[in-house]
Amino acid sequence: MTQPTWHAMTTDDVARTLDTDPARGLSAAQAEERLTRHGPNELTHEERPSPLRMFLGQFANVLIVILLAAVVLSAAVGEVVDAAIILVIVLFCAVLGFVQEYRAEQALDALKKMLSPTTSVLRDGAEARIPSAQVVPGDVVLLEAGDRVPADARIIEAHSLRCDEAPLTGESVPVGKGTDPVPEGAGTADRRNMTFTGTTVTYGRGRAVVTATGMETAFGQIAREVATVETVKTPLEKRTEEIGKWLGIIALTICVLVAGFSIARQAVHGTVDFPFIVSMIMFAVSLAVAAVPEALAAIVTGALAIGMRQMAKRGALVRRMPAVETLGCTTVICTDKTGTLTRGEMTVRALFTVPPPAGPVAPVGSGAVGTTGAETEVTGSGYEPKGRLRPTGRNGDAAAGPPPREVQALLLAGILCNDAELLPPGDSGQWAIRGDPTEAALVVAALKLRSPGSEDAAADCPAWLAAVPELPDAGCALHVRGPNPRVEEFPFSSERKRMTTVHDLSPHAAAVAGAQYAAFMKGAPEVVLARCDRVLSGGEVRPLTEADRAAVLAAAEGMAGRALRVLALSMLPLEGEAQAAPLASLTEDTAESGHVLLGLAGMMDPPRDEAKDAVATCRRVGIRPVMITGDHRLTAEAVAHEIGIHREGDVVLTGDGLAALDDATFADMVDKVSVYARVSPMDKLRIVKAWKARGDVVAMTGDGVNDAPALKQADIGVAMGIAGTEVAREAADMVLTDDNFASIVKAIELGRWIYDNIKKYLTFLLRCNITEVAVIGGMVLLLGPDYLPLLPAAILYINLATDGLPALALGVAPPDPDIMDRPPRDPRESVFTRDVTTFVLLAVCIEIPLFFGLFLYDLSDIGTARTEMFFLFIVIEMIIALNFRSMRFSIVQAPPHGWLLLAIVWEVVLIVLLMQFEPVREAFGIHMPDGRTLGIIAGFGVLVFASMEAAKVFIRKRMGTGTGLPG
Secondary structure, three states: OOOOOHHHOOHHHHHHHOOOEOOOEEOHHHHHHHHHHHOOOOOOOOOOOOHHHHHHHOOOOHHHHHHHHHHHHHHHOOOHHHHHHHHHHHHHHHHHHHHHHHHHOOHHHHHHHOOOOEEEEEEOOEEEEEEHHHOOOOOEEEEEOOOEOOOEEEEEEEEEEEEEOHHHHOOOOOEEOOOOOOOOOOOHHHOOOEEOOOOEEEEEEEEEEEEEOHHHOHHHHHHHHHHHOOOOOOHHHHHHHHHHHHHHHHHHHHHHHHHHHHHHHHHHHOOOOHHHHHHHHHHHHHHHHHHOOOOHHHHHHHHHHHHHHHHHHOOEEEOOHHHHHHHHHOOEEEEOHHHHHEOOOOEEEEEEOOOOOOOOOOOOOOOOOOOOOOEEEEOOOOOOOOOOEEOOOOOOOOOOOOOOHHHHHHHHHHHHOOOOEEEOOOOOOOOEEEOOHHHHHHHHHHHHHHOOOOOOHHHHOOHHHHOOOOOOOOOHHHHHHOOOOEEEEEOOOOOOOEEEEEEEOOHHHHHHHOOOEEEEEEEOHHHHHOOEEEEEEOOEEEEOOHHHHHHHHHHHHHHHHOOOEEEEEEEEEEOHHHHHOHHHHOOHHHHOOOEEEEEEEEEEOOEOOOHHHHHHHHHHOOOEEEEEOOOOHHHHHHHHHHHOOOOOOOEEEEHHHHHOOOHHHHHHHHHHEEEEEOOOHHHHHHHHHHHHHOOOOEEEEEOOHHHHHHHHHOOEEEEEOOOOOHHHHHHOOEEEOOOOOHHHHHHHHHHHHHHHHHHHHHHHHHHHHHHHHHHHHHHHHHHOHHHOOOOHHHHHHHHHHHHOHHHHHHOOOOOOOOOOOOOOOOOOOOOOOHHHHHHHHHHHHHHHHHHHHHHHHOOOOHHHHHHHHHHHHHHHHHHHHHHOOOOOOOOOOOOOOHHHHHHHHHHHHHHHHHOOOHHHHHHHOOOOOOHHHHHHHHHHHHHHHHHHHHHHHHHHHHHOOOOOOOO
16 A cells, blocks of 8 residues: 655645544544554564574584584594583684674664653543553644654644754754645655654644554664665675685595595505504594684684774774674775764854955855954864854964954854753763754854963953853853843744844843843844844944845855855844833834844854864775765765865765666766765665675764664674664664764774784684695605604694694784775685785695605604604794784784794793603604704794795785885
């Protein structure tokens, strides 16, 4: 059934279609019947696997299966302790994966918490407070400032009603609401006659008829989308599975070849008895265990866990451990604007006052704040009342002494014709507001008249503001309004586009306004200007000329072109009879006519100071930042240009423009679009999918409910921890605890560092294990089982020595010097990259022939041959570990770190101690090494070390390095 377009219908048609009475609401019987038919106003859960099924699903992984096989194989050769350690690792990984998956599936539970617990409705003509879950279509809900909207509803009555829709649409300022129909094709953000579930009423009051509840709301559609979006595997998970498959094939091949070939050859040349079969199987099993790096999961988990702790220290909490490294290969960051790139706090950036006729009337709107003849730059950002006013032509600190009368009057009007309050920092250390963000910006701008940083701030501060303390116990605005009580009010509405208040002024404020009583008005520039016939200019009131009007409109247009939201402010000094009895003689017409124009205030949600550097870093390392916002195109483009996201030649696309494109056309141009404005939640999902279809690794940042589907669809979703909704946090892979876009850059560095270390560890083990398997298995295949190069116990010890502490230490190695000078790696690349294959081939070309030659040379003395093989394996692998601190830089440029040196020293000390015991030497089939053996080992070690350093030079020349190469 097609859903009616409620926003395009008249209020009478809405009431008739929903069979409700706007004056009385539903009857109890109607409400009960509709509750049965539509169900409770709640978000339903999709079918999800049980916790047991989730846990068992953790074992459906090739690597886990191989590790379980390693447990059995280790136990089969009598290594019970080794088997127990491997089993603990497997269980740890399974439990960790279960916890992560279980938490990730809590997004829908978080969505339910967003519903208001109770709401006011009309039932049988009387106001009733009912649980939000019992709200049904047709209910008439009563809305007041501070209420959470319980369901999607069509507004039928509005009195200065404004709603904060940022969690749903990304709109940075509260949206004015009305009752008039809007075009049928209007997007969610443009449906000004609708209220939506999960949004908040910030101002005014109204009535609305519920049109949709539960999963049928816009909120519910997002919830359904979140539940159906498939969670994709990270590049690390894909690469680990790939390695697991290869290792499984290798291990199985080794077992079959060594055991099968040896038994077959023995059958041809002699008698095959049971003890021989058991000994060969044990040898093959030992070799297979050596081929499988059972510490792989522990190293990967450990490296990721360490990375998670480091990221937490830098303001980022990771919810899915494998996602840590995904940022390392991220090529695109799709970021929300409000609260992510910007502070999420409206800030006055510029003031405009009309100069005297003979004064320097500058080319207003030229864009150079603080250099035009009529503009005053306001520094500082956010709600913290710190900053300066820099009048025309002054490029340093503001001049000493109070600012001109017209600037004082402008900000006095802004702080009195205002209902917002500024709240001092609490436990969070952040300044906060109560009320409308636009009005709060005017309060903060007025408080900057203190001239902070001057030698005598008290002397510089206007008298009417001097009484406001630096750290107020209550709202700052109340300290100014207290001596200037409001005696009449004509509130803002979307139809009037203005607000007027009348005040009984204190002596100091009266000196600025020019009368004891005054009316102050703020609103849209063209609306306020039409009600002014005078202007405060040069400290004096004079007639408003046509040239003045043109200058004001040009200034407003210039500010709007810089993405500033512009308000005009004026005052009406009340004199004569009005001054004696202002309330008796004032009407809306008289209070809003014949005003004195004070000027303009231009404000915006300012970019974070560190966002520019973060975006510049992203571009330097080859990551494409893309802004996706629900704000207007002009605002979005200006902010993106200021931050550096939007460049010459880039395309700016609106939600309507995106909807007009088919998938093929959009796919061809997606890489040219840097800014998306006025987009819907599904648009965000489409954008992420388009980038991923190109093969890019996409990170999506966001804080609202509207971001949840895209956060889950992206390769890595990054939610805001402070301003973000619980829905966004639960849907994301990572949460920024400081809501700082710059933290993503740090996370990218850590992601690359983690992947590099895992890659070092894997290359180290592949090189060592391939050498072990090729030499030991190949020798048996070549010479037969009578010439085992190493006994099973010795093989297992070498395996544990290399897979243990040295490998763990490589997992925590410091980053390479060029970590943030490389472009993102190709997410489709195999883990067996050119540098990995170079080091593996080096083992094939150098180490394997050396081992074969040495063993065959001493074959007449099998004890000596095994001793040389045993110690050569250990020493060579320790040298490789030392050199693998970096796979690109020499050991001088990237020296071994403390943990790696400690691991090497421990292994050396341990083997020296073990060799003192005869039973250990017998179990290993070796004897104490003599001087000749030590000399051979040292010579071979130098050769391997030199070959690795030469390989690094080759890799740097073939693959290139970043600018971070030292010296």
